[in-house]
Amino acid sequence: xxxxxxxxxxxxxxxxxxxxxxxxxxxxxxxxxxxxxxxxxxxxxxxxxxxxxxxxxxxxxxxxxxxxxxxxxxxxxxxxxxxxxxxxxxxxxxxxxxxxxxxxxxxxxxxxxxxxxxxxxxxxxxxxxxxxxxxxxxxxxxxxxxxxxxxxxxxxxxxxxxxxxxxxxxxxxxxxxxxxxxxxxxxxxxxxxxxxxxxxxxxxxxxxxxxxxxxxxxx
Numbered sequence: 001x002x003x004x005x006x007x008x009x010x011x012x013x014x015x016x017x018x019x020x021x022x023x024x025x026x027x028x029x030x031x032x033x034x035x036x037x038x039x040x041x042x043x044x045x046x047x048x049x050x051x052x053x054x055x056x057x058x059x060x061x062x063x064x065x066x067x068x069x070x071x072x073x074x075x076x077x078x079x080x081x082x083x084x085x086x087x088x089x090x091x092x093x094x095x096x097x098x099x100x101x102x103x104x105x106x107x108x109x110x111x112x113x114x115x116x117x118x119x120x121x122x123x124x125x126x127x128x129x130x131x132x133x134x135x136x137x138x139x140x141x142x143x144x145x146x147x148x149x150x151x152x153x154x155x156x157x158x159x160x161x162x163x164x165x166x167x168x169x170x171x172x173x174x175x176x177x178x179x180x181x182x183x184x185x186x187x188x189x190x191x192x193x194x195x196x197x198x199x200x201x202x203x204x205x206x207x208x209x210x211x212x213x214x215x216x217x218x219x
Contacts, residue, residue, distance in 0.1 A: 002029040003120050006047060008040040008054035008063070009082065014105070018053065021109050028116065037066035044070050044077055051119055056081045056090055056102070064090070064097045071098035078119045101125020149210035152194040160187050162216055164200065165207050 005028055009015050015033045022028045032043050037058050044052060052070060056063040067079045081094045081102040091102055100119045103112060115125055150158060156177070163173045170188070174181045188200065197203055 002027050003116060004029055004031045004047070004050045005116070006031060006040070006043055006049040006052045007033045008035070008037075008043075008052060008058070008066070010035045010055060010058055014055070014082075018112075021112065022116075025113055028113075037061035037063065040066045041069050041073075044074055048074065049077060051116060052077060052079045053116075054079060054081055056083045056094060064093045064099075067094065067099050068097040080115060080119055080125065149206075150212065150215050153191060157187055157191050157194070158212070158216060160184060161191055161203060161207050162212050164188070165204050165212060 005022060007015050007018050007030060009018070012035070015035075019030045019033065022030055031049055032047050034040050034043050035058075038061060040052065040054060040058075040063075043049075052067075054063045054066065058066070063081055067081065070077055070079055078100045079098065081091075081099045082105055083090065083102055084105050094102060101115065101124055103115050103125065107115070119125060150161075153161065159177055160173055163176060168176070170181050170184045173179075174184045179187075188203075192198060192200075192203055195203060195206055197206060
C-alpha cells in the first residue's frame with residue numbers, strides 16, 4: 001500500500017510543489033492538504049494519514065502545537081516538521097511535541113523521499129547532535145524543577161515537612177522544634193497552600209518524590 005500523506009503549509013506554492021514531487025513517487029499518495037493547524041488536526045481526524053508533513057511555522061497555532069494534538073489522538077500517525085532553518089528552540093519543541101523528525105525546506109527531492117520512507121518504517125530523523133542538546137536541556141529543566149520544588153517554603157516549614165515525612169504527629173513535631181501544636185497546624189496549612197496541594201498525605205508524597213532530605217541544610 002502506498003504511504004498516505006497529508007501536507008500542511010500556509011504557502012500554497014509550497015504545497016503544490018510538495019504534492020507534485022511526492023505524486024511522482026509510486027509509493028506515496030497525497031490524500032489531503034491544508035494551510036493551518038486547526039484544519040490539520042481536523043484533517044488527520046478525518047483522513048487518518050500515515051504521515052503528516054507540516055510547516056513548523058503556521059499562522060495562529062503553530063505546527064508544534066498541532067503536532068502535539070495529532071500524536072496524542074493518533075499515535076500511529078507520524079509527523080515530519082518542515083522548517084526553513086534548523087533553529088534549536090523550535091526543533092526542541094517539535095521533538096517534545098512528538099515529531100518523528102524534521103526536514104529543511106531546501107532539502108532535495110531524493111532526501112525528502114528518503115525521510116518519508118524512514119519515518120514510515122518507524123525511524124527517527126532527529127540529528128544525534130540535536131538529540132544530545134535536547135537531552136541536556138531536559139536534564140537542566142529537571143534540575144531547575146528540583147531546585148524550585150521547595151523554593152516557597154521557609155526553613156521552619158521545611159523542618160516541619162521533613163518531620164511529617166518521618167511520620168511524626170503534630171504534637172511530636174511541636175515538641176521537637178519547641179513550638180505550639182496550633183503553630184504547627186498553621187504551618188502545615190501554609191505548606192499545603194504553597195505547594196498547591198490539599199492533604200497532608202499529598203504533601204508527604206511530594207516531599208519524598210522531590211527528595212526533601214537533599215534540600216535540608218546540614219546540621
